Amino acid sequence: MSTVPEFRVEVYQNEYLPAGAREVNAIVTVTATGGGTEGSASAAPAAAVVIIVDTSGSMHVPPTKLSSAKAATNAAIDTLREGVRFAVVSGTETARLVYPRPGGMVQANARTRAEAKEAVGTLRAHGGTAIGQWLRLADNLLANHPDALRHAILLTDGQNMHETPRQLARVLRDVTGHFVCDCRGVGTDWQVAELRQIADTLLGTVDIIPEPAGLEADFRAMAERAMGKAVADVALRLWTPQGATVKFVKQVEPALADLTHRRTESAPRSGDYPTGSWGAESRDYHVCIEVNPANVGDRMLAGRVSMVVPGAEQVLGKGQILAVWTEDEALSTKINPAVAHYTGQAELASAIQEGLEARKAGDVERATAKLGRAVALATESGHEDTAKLLARVVDIEDPVTGTVRLRRAVDTVDEMTLDTRSTVTKRVGRKAES
Template sequence: MGNTSHGRLIFTVEVDAPEDLAVDAARADALLTVRARPAGEAEERPGDGKAGHGPRHAEVLIMDRSQSMAASGKLDEAKKAVSAAIDTLRDGTLLGIVAGDHEATVIYPPPGRPLAPVDQHVRQHAKHQVAAQVAQGGTRIGRWLTLARDLFDTSTGSDTVCHAVLYTDGKNEHETPEQLANAVRGCADRFTCDARGLGEHWHRSAIRAVTEGLHGSAAAVLDVPDLTEDFVRLMQDAQQLVMPRMYLALSLTDRFDLGFVRQTRPVQVDLTDQRQERGAEIHIPLGAWAAGAHQYHVSAHFEPESLPLNHRVQAATITLRTEPPAGQADRPMCTDERVLVVKRRSSKAFVIPVSANLTRVEAERELRFAMQDCADAHERGDSALADAKLRQALALAEQLGDARRLRLLRAMAQDGHDGKPVVRPGVSNGQIQQIGLDATRTGPVPDDPVDADTGPRRDTGVCPNCHRPLVAPDAKFCEPCGAKIGAEGAG
């Protein structure tokens, strides 16, 4: 399994990868389950960076103080949430607070000073600055993030766990999506950031851009008073982070190219564009880590004729790496290397075994797109398409046994004239944003993914082009390779 201790955590990598490939297959897929557990019960708690106490933590709290926050007491509730977050931080945590509108301002610590180690005096002064904020201006999230990055850069080293959290109640109207994307790229691999959509009038696109690029969690807080409880939990979770930066390291052999790397649990995120070339390896940033588990879908592409028939061929080696100590260039390994091996079979008649876990991953991806398409169609006013996508999402959630997403979908549905589910009239913008945002949330990794219940088995057939399982019996195209499925079917 590749069980290796690295300082504060012991890492395990499990690989679910069918070895046999069809004669005309052009890709090899693997589902990686990465688990981390504490290295020993004697470990001291993380927090203040002292010897034996784990890494130093730095936290930047980002407040939306735009003019729209003045309505319905939102800014007052947000101040309570930020103050509660400050009270939750352990002594010694480095603290900064950014107030954002169409500009960004550091409201704590005072100008020109580095992030402040939390103590009772710091808490009191920081909360005083939070309470003094007045709603004004617009929203420009990229500027907020850039200022948070600058704060981290002036006060932290490579061994510091840097974490930020922001909320916003409105649309990111003072910058383009491209400007926000550029700002996120400028912060990538520097800190992680959780983001919350507050109330009814925000849009999920900005929240997703932040959290997918900065390895954070995204959520809707529709009832504004709930933000306090959420921020307290986020601070508690952030203080469990003990590895500042982790990387999935892939070394592909000459015949293979990287197709994609996608996180599949607990949240679906395409990580391919974050790749870093490090000598003979490709490194995929995974953000900061605590004890827990994540799953990743890795796909390597190749020309079928390049592989000899009926011979085992090494496609790639897989390991985890982490941030090197100060003054060192090489990222140390956190696990033993795992080897991905494939065998191209000579006959189309050979029965290719199918990974139930990879099949479920594709079905969960289809559910994500159905939910997001439903939200998009509703926003455009295309009720027929929104209703169709809602029904598709409901069916997939039921087949997968996904109780959480099924509950969200049913909350926005009602029976139409023909008895089929349709989007309920009067569904709020907040609910639509939540559906689009939560579409990517797949839940925690099962304790044993090999033996876990992968949901009801469906005879979905296989694609005649790539021989991968289809995600539904009536699929019109193959999601992995994009091939159209003709009337003759794929099964």
């Protein structure tokens, strides 16, 4: 049988607050180890995967785009382990089940993989784009496998032209919590905000594939990560004391994701925040709680964090967030390095996105200020990858102070890559990467 990973919950904070202070901040590191297949495919957790391929008319320009998408889909199919349920969906202004026919999903084996790849080979580019319809069909397929780790891989090359933002939002509301969806945009004619909305809502990832040739490796990697998941629908459960208010709960590593408004009440003074599926991995969360101040010298349990599987009420790991009031300024004014680091990472992402928006709007002064601040923050935090992406959009005169000049001509690929990866964070140096 499959085994659930072991979860370790560690809390990093400065628990000392000055007299009268109310705000408690903590970085919660959750590390899952072990679990999974115990060395055999038959022992692996049940999984179901839908691969969604954009086959709208624009996928024919250039022709290598569709041929690369087919090769990438085949690579993902080959990566699925034996017995995993899967299906392939073709997306235009409607959604069509390419394999299997008729509806449903089939288990991966030598025969079904070969049949699926043959069906993928028949795909042709035509029609428009209605991503909500694609997600709706994926949801219908995956709904038949409620006990499986449910995952979708979505590729598009264009904007969602054949349905309104409201229609897409309605579909996202309907399918939220049903499956995880990783999104990829190929080329530069799609909208970053659109795919980010889908990925954030469905607890997946989003990235740009500038050239069709990069699709195959990326699809294979996404499928491998999906196969590495061992437990679905894990939630971060936060208990707070009477009178306390949760200001926010955010994932801050490996990528920024605000979970605050995704809370569902689980018990008095307790709420669950969805974190999706887990394999052997580590993630960081920033929790901010406002409490009623106590007397100097008092110690309070400001919050209790548990990683749980809500349906089974299975507790996987626990940690405590504390508050101690003191008159010692040396204690109360010290900012925890992890909290400071991720606060800066959130500001970095915001500065990049606001700077790029200002640049598009022709507001040179604001764009320069925001992107300059982003350069300074990336330099300060050692986020070298982001610094390199910023250097393709601005000319950097002084990276420490963030003195920059906007480039007159910027490649659309560079601009979209910076925007797409602005929410990817760098783990604070307190511990090695997992």
